[in-house]
Structure formats: C-alpha cells, structure tokens
Amino acid sequence: MPPYRAPRGTRDLLPEVRAGLSRLESIARSLAARYGYREMEIPLFEQTSVFERGIGEATDVVEKELFRLAPRTEESEAWALRPEATAGVVRAYVQHGLHTWPQPVKLTVVGPMFRYDRPQAGRYRQFWQFDAEAIGDPGPAVDAEIVELGYRFYVEAGLEDVQVLLNSIGDGACRPAYLATLKTYFGRHDAQLPDLERRRLETNPLRLLDSKDPAMTALIAAAPKIFDHLCEACAAHFAAVRAHLDAMGVPYRLEPTLVRGLDYYTRTAFEYYRRGAEGQQQALGGGGRYDGLVELLGGRPTPGIGFALGLDRVLLWLDESGVAATSEPPPLAVVVGADPADTVARLRVASLLRAEGLSARSELAPRKLGRQLEAASKEHAHFAVIIGDELADGNVQLKDLDAGTQRLVPLADLARELARAAKSHHHG
C-alpha cells in the first residue's frame, strides 16, 4: 500500500535491530583484534571476474546469485556486488603486495554482502557477515585457531548450542583420485540417481554427498569416505588440526559429507550450525582453507584460510531464544519548559549539558509541561531539567524522575550536579 518499499530481500534495520547488529559487530571486532586480526574495508563491489575467477564459474553463487551491476557504457568493465569477502580480501592482498608483510597476514571485514537469491527468513539479498582471513600460513595450527575463533564468537554473542562440523576435502594431490572413485561408485548406481544428481556426477561429484534427496540417503551412507582417500600430507594436516582442536577443548563433529560450495577450498572445511539443526539449509557460518586462491587471483602461490559468519542468522536465533537485545541507553536528562513556546531556553540548556559530555535531549514540541514530562518518562530518562520563572534568578529545577523528587539548582552548577547524580544513579 505504501508507494515505495525496501527492495525484495532487503530490510530496514530499525533502531532496536540495528542496536542488536551493532552489538554483534563490536563483539566480532574486539574478538578479532584479540586474535591479531586487523580490520580492513574492501569495496562493496568488484570487477565481476574477481568473483568469477576467485569463487568459481560453476558455483551457484556466481552462476545464479551474483548481483550484477548494469554497465554504464559499452566500454565500462562489468561489476558485481560482493557476495562474500574472501575474494576481495585476497585481491587486495595481491594488489598491495601484502606478501611483503610478516606472514601470515590476518585480516577481518565486517559488513554487508549481497546475493540475488530468493529470500526467506534468515536469507536476504543484503546480509551481514563477520569475515576473517589468515593468509600466508600453511600450518594446521592456524586452522584450529580460526575454527576456535568462530566458535568463540558464538559463545560471546550468547549462543550456547553451536555445533562445529569439520571435514577435509583433500588437495590437488588426492582429490582427483577420490573424485574418480566417487564417480565409479555412483556410476554403478546410475539407475537409482535422481536427474539432478546424475547431472552433478559429471560437473561436481563431491556435491552428491551433500544431497538431501531421500533417495540418496542410503547411497551416501555407503559411499567411499574422503577420510580414507586423503593423501599422506592431507591426512597428516587433518589429524593435526583435530589434535589442536582437542587440545583447546573445542567440540566438533567429523562430517565426511561436508562439502563447501565454493571452488577455492582445499583441505580443512568447516561449518557452524545450531545444534539439532545440522544438515539444515541454514548454516550459521562456514569457512575453509584455500591454498590455491591467491595464485588464482594473480599472486604467487600462498596458502590461506578464512571464515564467514552470518550475523543476521545469529540475530534471528537470539531473537527466537528470547535473548533480549540490549537497547541503547536512555538519555540522562530531558530538558522541559513551563512555557511551551520557549524552545530557545530549552535548547540552550540542553546544548550546555551536551557540551559537558552529558546525554541530554530537549523537548521541542510546544506541548504543555505535563506532556513534556510524560514524554520524558516514556523514554525512561533519569532526570528532567525544568525551566521556568526561576531562570530569571539563574536557577532551574532538577527533577529525579525515578525517585520523584526535585530541587532548585543554579544553572551554573547544573552540569556538575547532573554528572554527580548520574554517577550515584549508576552505583545505586
């Protein structure tokens, strides 16, 4: 009915929701900083080929979910809104020669991502992610550290029941052979395969393992496990990652069917789920190692690992669990006036308090005093400063709205009195 609405799959974050998101963002930033990840920004859009090369032409993200921007002229390059942060961060790593920094380079990006997908609860066309990347360290210890960092984020956000799913998808040395084994196995059962799965057998056999089709359940259960087909180096790497996680006490579950949707992943792959909702379509977050990506985007061969955690889904779950979103603190004082028309006096006094660093709002609508106080009460202000005839003698009334008491205070002392009162308020 309104003539304009937020575009499909996007939403306005009204102050209460924005406050909840801000809280998650600051948890993410402070946590990342403690682990040595430094925050950076990358553009909201890139040359389309950064995503096509980096994420993979054949992935759903690029094939059908990329938010492409219409070129402005015939000559302009093709751009797309970022569907995730990793490709852009790695592009920046290569562009700015970050291989000359002490390795690994640990970076974090917090912000909105865009995917042209069909919206649903917890699935939006503009959504927020906490992304972390460690580039330049091949070792398993950093894998375990970043998995633990993600897990830690959920704990600090207030979600207790997060399950870590862990897998290794091998590397260039062992994956081809495993894929061949898979193809042979599923090929033998060709007749039982649903059409979609038969097609995938050619394009991306790994994905068959991820199928939710009931017809596939038994086949998947009996399928050859990647664990048994890892090359020696990958197996050792995977074992070391698990040993580190065990030592840190991070609970995880091995999930041989966990396959990540993006082409660049190697070895370690992990996802975070709400316990009891594993295997459902809505992961809270996920990540993995991408030892070939830097080279793919024009850098020298450099290992890397990272994750992306979906903040909207955390917010959604927190809301469902009835965890109260911390709202912004109410103003300390509201300045009201006996003369509804005298907005000058109210504004002047409020401004004076703000200049002293205090949180003060003035009631500017020309309403009578009672209504002004009512509005102050409704926003839970602690104090009201009442301006009236006593201003002629340089005084105002300072009213404690919680206690219901008030006293005459010289305007010159008001800021100091309020600051002191605020302090005792917080401690009592």
Next chain:
RNA sequence: GUGGCCUUAGCUCAACCGGCAGAGCAGCGGACUGUGGAUCCGCAGGUUACGGGUUCGACCCCCGUAGGCCACCCCA
C-alpha cells in the same frame, strides 16, 4: 531458479453462507493553563497488497502481479 501456503489501520488480530470494514495496543489531544509512566474520554488512522474478472452486490469466489513465509536448489 522450482513447488506450496499466506497478505484486513503503524503493530497484533476480528468481520456468519457473498450483504454497512471493527477491536486492542501504539500515536495525537482533552480531563490536568508550572509537574511524568495510572485512569477516563475523544481524535486521527483503510482504494481490505496491487490490477483485472464473476455477481444486483466481493475482505470473502476466479485469474494475474508484487511482497512475505515454508520446503527445495544452494548458501550466510
């Protein structure tokens, strides 16, 4: 991208078989002309998502579109 369910005031929801579109909450105002959260009273708020069709008559039945939700594909 596929299939299904849904859409009435800012929010949550009523409206018999197709027969005058209503309530609570929120908002604004009055009771109360310099003293607040309570109470009472009032005001405002609608092309029943939008467009078409059937009918004497449509919130109600039919078609289309948009949006939301659910299950998929897939991901965060």
